[in-house]
Amino acid sequence: MSISVIGNGNVAFSLIPALIKANYTIDFLVGRNLEHLQPLASQYDISFTNDYNLIESEIVIITVSDNAIETVSSHLTAKSNKLVLHTAGSVSLDILTKNHSSCGVLYPLQTFSKTRPIDIGTVPLCIEGSGKTELAIIQNLAQNLSSSVTQISSSERLSIHTAAVFVSNFTNLMYTYGAKIMEDTGLDFNILRPLIQETAQKVMQLSPAEAQTGPALRNDTNTLMLHNKQLNEAFTKKYNTLTAWIQEFYNK
Amino acid sequence: MSISVIGNGNVAFSLIPALIKANYTIDFLVGRNLEHLQPLASQYDISFTNDYNLIESEIVIITVSDNAIETVSSHLTAKSNKLVLHTAGSVSLDILTKNHSSCGVLYPLQTFSKTRPIDIGTVPLCIEGSGKTELAIIQNLAQNLSSSVTQISSSERLSIHTAAVFVSNFTNLMYTYGAKIMEDTGLDFNILRPLIQETAQKVMQLSPAEAQTGPALRNDTNTLMLHNKQLNEAFTKKYNTLTAWIQEFYNK
Numbered sequence: 460m461s462i463s464v465i466g467n468g469n470v471a472f473s474l475i476p477a478l479i480k481a482n483y484t485i486d487f488l489v490g491r492n493l494e495h496l497q498p499l500a501s502q503y504d505i506s507f508t509n510d511y512n513l514i515e516s517e518i519v520i521i522t523v524s525d526n527a528i529e530t531v532s533s534h535l536t537a538k539s540n541k542l543v544l545h546t547a548g549s550v551s552l553d554i555l556t557k558n559h560s561s562c563g564v565l566y567p568l569q570t571f572s573k574t575r576p577i578d579i580g581t582v583p584l585c586i587e588g589s590g591k592t593e594l595a596i597i598q599n600l601a602q603n604l605s606s607s608v609t610q611i612s613s614s615e616r617l618s619i620h621t622a623a624v625f626v627s628n629f630t631n632l633m634y635t636y637g638a639k640i641m642e643d644t645g646l647d648f649n650i651l652r653p654l655i656q657e658t659a660q661k662v663m664q665l666s667p668a669e670a671q672t673g674p675a676l677r678n679d680t681n682t683l684m685l686h687n688k689q690l691n692e693a694f695t696k697k698y699n700t701l702t703a704w705i706q707e708f709y710n711k
Numbered sequence: 712m713s714i715s716v717i718g719n720g721n722v723a724f725s726l727i728p729a730l731i732k733a734n735y736t737i738d739f740l741v742g743r744n745l746e747h748l749q750p751l752a753s754q755y756d757i758s759f760t761n762d763y764n765l766i767e768s769e770i771v772i773i774t775v776s777d778n779a780i781e782t783v784s785s786h787l788t789a790k791s792n793k794l795v796l797h798t799a800g801s802v803s804l805d806i807l808t809k810n811h812s813s814c815g816v817l818y819p820l821q822t823f824s825k826t827r828p829i830d831i832g833t834v835p836l837c838i839e840g841s842g843k844t845e846l847a848i849i850q851n852l853a854q855n856l857s858s859s860v861t862q863i864s865s866s867e868r869l870s871i872h873t874a875a876v877f878v879s880n881f882t883n884l885m886y887t888y889g890a891k892i893m894e895d896t897g898l899d900f901n902i903l904r905p906l907i908q909e910t911a912q913k914v915m916q917l918s919p920a921e922a923q924t925g926p927a928l929r930n931d932t933n934t935l936m937l938h939n940k941q942l943n944e945a946f947t948k949k950y951n952t953l954t955a956w957i958q959e960f961y962n963k
Binding site for chain 1: 777778801820821822824826827829833834835837859861863866867869870871872873874875876877878879880881882883884885886887888889890892893895896898899900902903904905906907908909910911912913914915916917918919920922923924925926927928931933934937938941942946949950952953956957960
């Protein structure tokens with residue numbers, strides 16, 4: 460099946476090589492700004508255009524930012540019965556059904572950045588289709604890209620996306636605080652890295668609740684007090700809030 | 712040099728095989744409860760005792776819980792000029808200098824659990840000594856165990872330990888919340904695991920500030936609103952607090 464990809468953001472950067480690896484033909488990389496499309500298109504020798512009317516692929520994958528999906532989808536003509544997909548975690552399928560009878564979602568549950576290419580083969584793909592036929596096509600596409608494919612409704616996908624914010628964005632905030640405390644003390648963040656890695660690695664086998672340790676869980680008041688003394692006021696507040704949340708969760 | 716280890720907790724479980732691998736002789740595994748010592752001692756064919764007076768090793772490593780270190784160290788007679796070390800992140804060296812002229816700290820900066828043996832060889836060891844001679848001995852010991860050894864004062868170590876609470880205990884709380892949201896939606900936590908791993912992996916190269924992404928950072932009010940609607944009241948509060956913290960950090 461022939462595919463066009465709209466957008467040249469972080470998702471497109473990892474999705475395009477995955478599609479090529481799975482032997483799909485990419486007709487066009489599409490976007491407003493040709494200059495921005497050029498690097499990715501050249502890298503994989505793909506045609507690129509800013510003219511939505513040229514798109515006649517069987518599948519069109521919209522990878523633009525959440526807020527732009529609706530506008531972009533309205534630019535696509537429905538004449539050729541294209542299957543139109545978006546790749547966003549928190550955008551309902553309804554956004555596409557307005558303009559396209561044949562549509563769906565291919566949401567790769569991962570954090571993407573242009574500096575770190577992601578192997579889609581191990582990324583969980585959450586799929587949704589406007590009908591049985593569409594779902595079958597999307598399932599086939601997804602299974603050619605990744606070993607982990609799950610059918611997920613728009614509402615479930617929104618829940619997954621909020622859970623993802625906790626385990627990724629908010630987790631990274633905790634790393635940021637750790638880095639700031641090290642910096643403020645004139646110490647190298649580097650020596651925290653093995654701990655960060657092992658903390659993540661632990662929950663690959665255990666549940667997070669089984670993996671929880673530390674002074675908050677033990678209600679080790681002496682250590683909690685020492686940490687409070689050591690931190691500046693802004694961090695003390697955050698430390699105590701997070702400690703209270705742990706104790707609330709475990710009914711300490 | 713001959714070594715005795717006091718305590719049979721999580722640190723001892725990873726430290727003892729590391730000492731043996733580095734060709735140290737372990738005279739005794741020491742603790743109050745012989746039954747509790749037996750499994751670890753048998754596994755490595757080490758003598759074990761509950762009689763502190765039998766300890767005549769050149770180095771004694773106290774691996775008991777923070778609150779018990781002072782009491783345990785007071786049980787050790789100083790007659791044989793033993794070098795007494797503890798392995799705790801938030802306990803000052805002063806606790807040992809009260810009873811021992813020759814003492815120090817060997818703090819392995821990692822999360823230990825009996826179910827996951829840790830290779831000490833890659834664990835950052837933070838060392839401190841009561842004097843130059845002691846520090847030289849501890850440095851030698853540490854370098855035989857790990858490729859990452861740093862001299863750290865008691866005050867710096869306490870800062871590192873608070874930073875460690877953020878990147879490990881509080882990070883794991885974020886995983887717990889992710890798991891709870893998935894459970895509440897009837898979804899499998901498993902599909903979040905690759906994201907958790909990549910989020911940690913990202914900051915092995917980037918700084919956490921460089922790695923930050925998400926709706927809070929972008930101040931994507933539409934997505935923030937959708938997440939608020941999807942979460943229950945308890946989680947909404949936490950979500951909004953953490954979002955505000957990200958926006959505070961990046962001056963959004």
